[in-house]
Amino acid sequence: MADLPSGISDPYALQDKTEDEKPEENKEGELKILGTDHSYTHRIIWPIVFVYIALHIGAITGLLLCLSGSVKMATMVWALFYSYVATEGAHMGAHRCFSHRAFKAKPLLKVILLMMQATSGQHSTYIWCRDHRQHHRYSDTDGDPHNSKRGQFYCHIGWLMTSRHPLCKELRKTIDMSDLQQDKLVMFQYRHFRTIYFLLGFLLPVWVPVHFFNESLVNAVFVCYFLRFVYSLHVTWFINSLAHKYGTRPYDKTIQPVETWFVSLVSLGEGWHNYHHAYPWDYKAAEIGMPLNSTASLIRLCASLGLAYDLKTVDKETLNKRIKSKGDGTYKAEDLDDMVTAIGPLHPLNPSYTGKHPEPDVKLKVRMRP
Ligand SMILES: [Zn+2]
Ligand SMILES: [Zn+2]
Secondary structure, X not given: OOOOOOXXXXXXXXXXXXXXXXXXXXXXXXXXXXXXXXXXXXXXXXXXXHHHHHHHHHHHHHHHHHHHOOOOHHHHHHHHHHHHHHHHHHHHHHHHHHHOOOOEEXXXXXXXXXXXXXXXXXXXXXXXXXXXXXXXXXXXXXXXXXXXXXXXXXXHOHHHHEOOXXXXXXXXXXXXXXXXXXXXXXXXXXXXXXXXXXXXXXXXXXXXXXXXXXXXXXXXXXXXXXXXXXXXXXXXXXXXXXXXXXXXXXXXXXXOOOEOHHHHHHHOOOOEHHHHHHOOOOOOOOOOOOOOOHHHHHHHXXXXXXXXXXXXXXXXXXXXXXXXXXXXXXXXXXXXXXXXXXXOOOXXXXXXXXXXXXXXXXXXXXXXXX
């Protein structure tokens, strides 16, 4: 649950509280303990499985073309740049700006972020935010669309290829999306998402290298569409999988998300995930803005240009209280001169993984509507 600093009014923060903790909540309905029912099997949606297999075959083909030396350097640089655009669109836009309202964006920046997010191909911003708000509210339980307690494959990609748990479908109705429903720009992108995605997510990244770098159409499609797209997808998916498993919990050992510099490195700053779930409304999504948090730097740059404002963050005193009362003891601020990362034995997926602390058994109290 997030501790809001006084003076900050953020209706979304209420979504971090369980149903029972909301002060003016209707108390009708059955009170239920929400965890993970491992006897439940998700139904596989085969057409989507085949789409993901095709995308990955395309991405591997793109990678092999790059390794073969037949792709121009300018095309590869363009693909890398475009993957950066897509990643920031998802993480700075859909995540920090629209899901959590960790900062406010002027209309021009909103339009840019919505266009950037469309290039990521991760559904429209509206759907992205709905799933993400639900993820925070019912983290690591059957109410979470990508419940990490069902294993790394499931929360990384499996959840996209299977039917949702009935409780997840039911609890989706409790997610407050009224702010985004009233946002004309967000709803325009939602209504016209397929067209915008075709233009910005496929046509533009493929057309630029063909037109400007004299690249072949085949190379442009496999490198700048398939490879770039699949790479950006995995970058975001790492946050749902690795950042809920391999790392430390210096801010709250009662929740599943962890701090992982590896995920922060590839995702431009989203791997400080224990902090982020403790304080979802902090624009940095981490205690520190750098290193390995270029998204926070970009938000500050936009603020200095007058495009972003009302950047929210946690004060040190509040943070220290939480570290002392809820942290797993791996916080190393003094040793590391205010660095957050905890150091432990090497782990193949995250060198900051210690493995000393047991994972929490996540259980939430929720009230099911009649
Ligand atoms: Zn998470
Ligand atoms: Zn979040």
